[in-house]
Amino acid sequence: MKQDIADLISTHPLLAGLSVDLIGEVAGCAVNRVWHAGELLITEGEAADTLYLVRRGVVAIEVNAPASGPIVIETVGPGGVVGWSWMFPPYRWHFDARAAGAVGAIAIDAACLRDKADADPELGHRLTFRVAGVLLERLQMTRVRLLDLYGSSRAR
Amino acid sequence: MDPALYRVVANRRETSDVSSLTLAPLKAEMAVAPPRHGQFNMLTAFGVGEAAISVSRSSRLSGRDSGQGLHTAGAGSIVHTIRDVGAVTHALCVASAGSLVGVRGPFGQGWGAEDGDWLAEGDVVVVAGGIGLAPLRSVVDDLAGRSTDASGRLRGRLFVIAGAREQAQVIFADDLARWAALGAIVSVTVDVSTPGWTGHVGLVTAQIAPAGIDPGGARALVCGPEIMMRFTAAALEKLGMDPSRIFVSLERNMQCGLGWCGHCQLGPLILCRDGPIVAYGGAVTHLMRERER
Amino acid sequence: MAWSPRAGDLAVVDVAGLDALIMALADASYDVRGPVVRSGAIEPGPLGGVVDLPRGMRDEQAPGRYDLSDTAGGAFFDWSSSARSWKAELFPPEEELWRARQEPGGNVTFLSTPKASRREPLPLAILGLRPCDFAALGVTDRVFAGAAVPDPRYRRRRDTAFMAVVECGSPGGTCFCSSMGTGPGCEGTDAAPDLVLTEIASGTVADHRFLVRVVSDRGAEVMAAVPTRKATEADRSEREAILSRAAARMGRRLVTEGLPELLLANLDHERWSEVARRCLACGNCTSACPTCFCADVRDTTELSGQVVRRRRWASCFDREHSYLHGGAVRASTSSRYRQWMTHKLATWWDQFGQSGCVGCGRCITWCPVGIDITEEAAALRGAALPAGGGAA
Incomplete structure (x- = not known):
């Protein structure tokens, strides 16, 4: 089963191209999981203990508001990554993440991954850069969305 | 005139x-x-x-x-x-x-879609932001109309990625649904989710990587606010697309439409004559980044 | 029967002959225009005979300065260039494009189409435009007449207009036509004039004469009514001497070699901001320029309820020129000066296959703060950034 997980991990954009050894280390912390539509992968305030690599389906990053219910901030599709709060103390989720439909994702145990990254600087280094790359892309897209390009006709 | x-x-x-x-x-x-x-x-x-x-x-x-x-x-x-x-x-x-x-x-110059059987040559990627879908609707209709098999399904892969501020601002929802039914790969994404919206939330560029586009022989037609087109073209280039096969629709002050009035200049281009559709590669890549041109 | 020149011939007329030429043009039903003195400047105006020409007048032009003085000399063309170019004769500052009545029920009726509008005006004859200004017509020809859909108004005026160019023996302080290859002589150009004249006024009053090169058949027809003689070798060499003296007396110089590339490689140069600190964005340069062709198209509803569309000269120095919903693309003065100069000297080549500048110098003369396009180009050349560099 671990071999299958390693294959899945090696085809996900976050870690694709890493050496078999490094993939193997990550695979040791990972399981493949599915969620049904509406189920929460992540709940705000709870312990941030997992990195999710989305394989299929769409995950909605949400925040709950008193009157309007959940507001979707962003959706993450196949090839995307969900969950960063496990990287830094206090390791608590800031948002909810809900399966918008059936979702398949690799769940990587965060404590296990942190330990391995500490023990193997090459894994730590590569993982950090890969994660930073995805964060940068998400930050850039968020910045463009802040422009409200299609919104007010006075903004372009 | x-x-x-x-x-x-x-x-x-x-x-x-x-x-x-x-x-x-x-x-x-x-x-x-x-x-x-x-x-x-x-x-x-x-x-x-x-x-x-x-x-x-x-x-x-x-x-x-x-x-x-x-x-x-x-x-x-x-x-x-x-x-x-x-x-x-x-x-x-x-x-x-x-x-x-x-x-x-x-x-002006159009997309050029009349001149070939594009869907037979490679993936066609249509990326529209807001009302940018307007000048693309007839292209998609035409490609879909000319490239269906006996069962009415599309021959070839046609991606339509449409962004809007929110669900209520999505134009041509019925067309988008019709194209999806014909076999086009349609994703609609909004900047702001509203109650009842179950689709994607995010920038159009987020839909590009997961779409599974084969960049080799692909063509992309992009229309929307200029900032959106710059980021979209960059995302398509990152995917491996040839920038000379990415087309954008540029807008400047148009008054005469005939190249006589000088208002729609963008550097070497008179957009009512040389545009509005231009290839993104080469000079246009730089023109779109230059300030106050 | 007296000799009469045909297309290709070189003839000589005296002052009375020049007067006869103006009469012959009027007789041929042309609306004859030429340089006349008006409000202390030489300007295009109606021409009834040599008496209307600015005889003995000499202009002095410098950045931001124009003076006209009477030297009491006998020459008619002892000045450099008219204060205004001939652009307005072919491309009026304001022009009605159509007029329509909108009825209460919503019906719209066009009251006139350009073809049927008013009485057909007489064709123009312009006598006394300089080679630089004639070259400028070659530039606007490509814009208006060379467009995929030619501008019918411009083309009608242009096609019917008779052009008698007078070569330049007295360039002024802001002139640089020899840098642009448009003067001081009128040799081969895209579009042929009908006649090319050279004034020879250096000798005695009796010897005051004009060399007339007949270019077109239309020119030959008009010349049939003018007493002439054949030009001699002495006439020819006198013309050459006049033109070479003139070429040596250009007040300004513009190095055109590699200029488009130079300008476009320096779009971020700090010089643009420096010039913008002086530039008032007044648009005088674009009004004075014989090739600036920008125009606004505006609709208005008159008190009568009639809807009128007019085209009016516009300037890229106006903020509104680059307006898009949301604001102006070129909001800063530096970007607008840069647009004007790079268009004129660089991107005009991309758009129309030639330079947009003919070296007439009017933008320098009529700039209220004396900004000099040749100086700006030289400054960029002297302090060009290394290729690929940008201002810090």
């Missing part, structure tokens, strides 16, 4: 600030030439002024009618999709059926 008189056959409200006018020539002999996909017309709201407007459908362009009243509008009818951003566009957006507007055109 005097405007040709056209009658408003139908005014369909697409969103709170976008309307589609179906226009038919008052006299057949006065009709303007049939536009190519991506060309624009100058529309006159009499007494208010003139504005450059995208053709979103033309009876001689699309292979099929899809309920915009073109059958009843007759030959030579054209659908223009207009966003209310100023005095002229406001007057056009509220023009009632039966009223007259002036039409000059068609002007």
Whole structure:
């Protein structure tokens, strides 16, 4: 089963191209999981203990508001990554993440991954850069969305 | 060039600030030439002024009618999709059926989709932001109309990625659904989710990587706010696409449509003549980044 | 029967002959225009005979300065260039494009189409435009007449107009036509004039004469009514001497070699901001320029209820010129000066296959703060950034 997980991990954009050894280390912390539509992968305030690599389906990053219910901030599709709060103390989720439909994702145990990254600087280094790359892309897209390009006709 | 008189056959409200006018020539002999996909017309709201407007459908362009009243509008009818951003566009957006507007055109360079069997040559990626879907609708209709197999399914892969501020601002929702039913890979994404929206939330560029586009022989047609087009083109290039096969639709102040008035210059380009559709690769990549050009 | 020149011939006329030429043009039903003195400047105006020409007048032009003085000399063309170019004769500052009546029921009736509008005006004859100004017509020809859809108004005026160019023996302080290859002589150009004249006024009053090169058949027809003689070798060499003296007396110089590339490689140069600190964005340069062709198209509703569309000269120095919903693309003065100069000297080549500048110098003379396009180009050349560099 671990071999299958390693294959899945090696085809996900976050870690694709890493050496078999490094993939193997990550695979040791990972399981493949599915969620049904509406189920929460992540709940705000709870312990941030997992990195999710989305394989299929769409995950909605949400925040709950008193009157309007959940507001979707962003959706993450196949090839995307969900969950960063496990990287830094206090390791608590800031948002909810809900399966918008059936979702398949690799769940990587965060404590296990942190330990391995500490023990193997090459894994730590590569993982950090890969994660930073995805964060940068998400930050850039968020910045463009802040422009409200299609919104007010006075903004372009 | 005097405007040709056209009658408003139908005014369909697409969103709170976008309307589609179906226009038919008052006299057949006065009709303007049939536009190519991506060309624009100058529309006159009499007494208010003139504005450059995208053709979103033309009876001689699309292979099929899809309920915009073109059958009843007759030959030579054209659908223009207009966003209310100023005095002229406001007057056009509220023009009632039966009223007259002036039409000059068609002007500029289109997407060039008439010239080949694009879907047979590679993936076709259409990326639209907001009202940017307007000048792309007839291309998608045409490609879909010409490239279906016996069972009515698309031959080849056609990706349509449409972004909007929110669900209520998504234009041509029925067309998007129809293209998806034909086998096009359609993703609609919004900046702001509203109750009831179950689709994607995020920038159009987020839809590019997961779409599974084969960048090799792909063509991309991009229309939207200039910032959105820059980021989209960059994302397509990152995917491995040839920038000379990424086409963008540029906008500057258009007044005459004929290259006489000088307003729509962008560096070496006179956009009403050399555009609005241009290849993103080469000089245009830089032009789109230069300040105040 | 007296000799009469045909197309290709070189003839000589005296002052009475020049007067006869003006009469012959009027007789041929041309609306004859030429340089005349008006409000202390030499300007295009109606020409009834040599008496209307600015005889003995000499202009002095410098950045931001124009003076006209009477030297009491006998020459008719002892000045450099008219204060205004001939652009307005072919491309009027304001022009009605159409007029329509909108009826209460919503019907729209066009009251006139350009073809049927008013009485057909007489064709123009311009006598006394300089080679630089004639070259400028070659530039606007490509814009208006060379467009995929030619401008019918411009083309009608241009096609019917008779052009008698007078070569330049007295360039002024802001002139640089020899840098642009448009003067001081009128040799081969895109579009042929009808006649090319050279004034020879250096000798005695009796010897005051004009060399007339007949270019077109239309020119030959008009010349049939003018007493002439054949030009001699002495006439020819006198013309050459006049033109070479003139070429050596250009007040300004513009190095055109590699200029488009130079300008476009320096779009971020700090010089643009420096010039913008002086530039008032007044648009005088674009009005004075014989090739600036920008125009606004505006609709208005008159009190009568009639809707009128007019085209009016516009300037890229106006903020509104680059307006898009949301604002102006070129909001800063530096970007607008840069647009004007790079268009004129660089991107005009991309758009129309030639330079947009003919070296007439009017933009320098009529700039209220004396900004000098040749100085700006030289400054960029002297302080060009290394290729690929940008201002910090």
